[in-house]
Amino acid sequence: MSAKRKASPKAQQLKGAVKENVGRAVGNEEMAAEGSSERARGELREAGKKAKNALKR
Template identity: 50%
Template sequence: MARQEKAKAKMEQAKGKAKEAAGRAVGNERMTAEGRAEQAKGDVRQAKEKAKDATRH
């Protein structure tokens, strides 16, 4: 399950990065902000999984 969560975190980060870039390209501030939010969500998920890994070992 941890592997799935890590993959989900990476996917959210990549999706957010792409959305942010697309928003910048077309000048859409809302899309840019949504992209940043998705990246942050992925960062939080990744940090949570790293903390879980640290407590297991």
């Protein structure tokens, strides 16, 4: 399993948000888009984790 996959969803959201804001600040739309998608992936992983935990109960 890759290190990127092992990272917690919150860490992935934070990294994506930072990358998105830095990209916007320096005018790099590609970096901003990468950050936005990374943040969204973290949110999806977190939602999946919550759903999995809800089914266990």
